[in-house]
Structures are given as C-alpha cells and as structure tokens.
Amino acid sequence: MSSNEILIQKIAREMSLYTPIILLIFGSYGSLCNFITFTSKQLRTSSCAFYFLCTAITELIAFYFGLISRLASDRLGSTLFLTNVAYCKIRSYLVVALPALVTYMILLTTIDRFMSTTNQVRYRSFSQLKVAHRIVPIVIIISMILTSHMLVFYNFFPACTAQPGIYSVVYSVYLFIWTGILPNGFILLFSWLTIRNVIKTKQRVGPTTTKISKQQRHAQRTDSQLIVMMLSQAILSCCLDLIRIALYGYFVLSTDLPKSSYQRSIDGLLLQISIFLLYGNCSKSFYVYTLTSGFFRKIFRYSIEYYFRKILFILHIKQDYDWNSTRFMQSTLNGSTLNYELKTIPDRQIIKR
Secondary structure, X not given: OOHHHHHHHHHHHHHHHHXXXXXXXXXXXXXXXXXXXXXXXXXXXXXXXXXXXXXXXXXXXXXXXXXXXXHHHHOOOOOHHHHOHHHHHHHHHHHHHHHHHHHHHHHHHHHHHHHHHOOOHHHHOOOOHHHHHHHHHHHHHHHHHHOOOHHHHEEEOOOEEEOOOHHHHHHXXXXXXXXXXXXXXXXXXXXXXXXXXXXXXXXXXOOOOOOOOHHHHHHHHHHHHHHHHHHHHHHHHHHHHHHHHHHHHHHHHOOOOOOOHHHHHHHHHHHHHHHHHHHHHOXXXXXXXXXXXXXXXXXXXXXXXXXXXXXHHHHHHHXXXXXXXXXXXXXXXXXXXXXXXXXXXXXXXXXXX
C-alpha cells in the first residue's frame, strides 16, 4: 500500500468522523434560527417566507436523519444498515427523498418570487400564502411517491445498494434527472426570470416623483430582500447539488467495475465528499441569509429580543407569584387574614431591571 493511498484513507476516515458532528452543530443552530426568524410576525403573511420555513424544516429532518444514522453506522458500531433489510430500504429511500424535497422547496421559492415580480395580475395571484399552504403538501406527496421505487429495488447485493443491472442505470439516470438537472435547471431558470422581471420593472417605472406611503416602501424593501435571499440560496444550492449528484452518480455506476485498492480508496474519499456536500447543502441556509440580507439579520435580532423579553417577563411573574405565595402562607400561619394580589409588570420595566 503506497503512502498516497494511506493518506487518502486517513482523510476519508477523519471526514467520516468529524464532518457529521460539525454539520450537526452548525445545522441545528441554523435551523433553529431560521425557524425563529421565519415565524416572526413580520413574515407570517409572506408566501415566500412560508416556503423558506418549509425549506428549513425539511433541511432539519434531512440532515438529522441522514447524519445521525451515518454516524451510528460509521463510528458507533451500528450494524442495522448491513443486516436489516427494512432499515436498508427505508434509510436509502429517505436519504435520497428528503434532500430532493429540500431542492423542490427551494424551487417553489424561486417560482413564488417569479410570480410576485411579473406584471400579469393572474400570475401574481399565485404568490399568496393560501396558495402556498395548498401547494407544499402536494409537492411533498408527489416527491415522496416518485422516490418510492427505492423501497423495492434496494437490497443487499451483497451490500445495501441498488439492484445491479438495468435498475442501477435507471437509478443513476433518476438521480441525475429528478434530483439534479430537472429541479436545479428550473431553479436557475426562474431565478433568471425573476432578475429579468425586476430589471424590466425598474426600466418601465424609472425615476418617479409620486409619493408612496411608508407601508408601501416597507413592502418593496421586504420583497427586494426576499429576492436577494432567494437568489443567493438558489444559486449556491444548485452548485453544491449538481457537484454532489455527479459524484454520487459516478459512485453508483462504477460499483460493478473491477477496481484496484487505490481506486477504491479514491472512491471512498469521493463518497465522503459527496456526503459532505449533501448535508452541507442542508445546513447552510441560515448562514447564507445572514451574509446576504440585512433585512434577515434585522428580523432575526428582533425575534431574539422578543423571545428574550418574553422569557424574562415569564420568569419575573413566576418569581412574584412564588414570593407572594410564601408571604400568604406565612401570614396564614400567624393568624393573619392579609390578601396579596399578583401584580403584572410591563415589558419596559423588565428591560430596565
């Protein structure tokens, strides 16, 4: 075994250990922050924010299931993936279906922004919260059904992998088309159409002296910031996803080919890189939004301060309640009939304390 092969295997082992832990930490924090931000009252009525929220929830489920199960198999000695047929099928199915669903949620976000920026009223009517509430469940059901073939054709051959032969080729094509080229192609298309709509709108309107209300200016700034967030998320997601699909497709297609030990080491490293890209793509959204949008940072800070004040208020009320209850019990034991009422304290007084 050459020194290069030893180094490659060592890098692959270290990636299999530290990558899941790092992504779990950063992904969990980012998903929690996304949930706090997109459920704020400033964004509750926005269809685009609802798609962002659905994306964040799907990302959380995808990387939690995938990373924890892989960490258990690689480092904690779990043998379910190698011995249990049902677990082999279900895990393989969800590891593909959930990240694909994340991609389609991002696609819905780009479509929503395209609809909101078009000059046709009929199309703009689709950019509504009630429409988003109906579309998301339909997309989830369709996406999960179209990936269900893996529950049939995944088994031990002898490891847990796609059935060799024709299905292996069909599965690789499916990965490239359904989870790679098709959604990412549409994401790039609608992103470009959104940019074109924004440019056309600015050229058509031009400089104007018409006074607009403060509420209208706020709505325009919100829409523009949501577009920036959508574009940054969509473009980076496409790049990572297409690279990952290419690596994983190569790994599946070359499974049956004879390989030397050095080639197998290279394949192991490429597989670890594809895993990093897969779950890194599901963990990045909060950091992308934070870096590209001042509006997102402002809403996030507001949400944190709001929940912090709320917690302080609840803790202060509980402290007053316990104190008054103690005083009441002491006065009762002393034969007194004094009554104490619980007094609520405004938010601003809690902040001063």
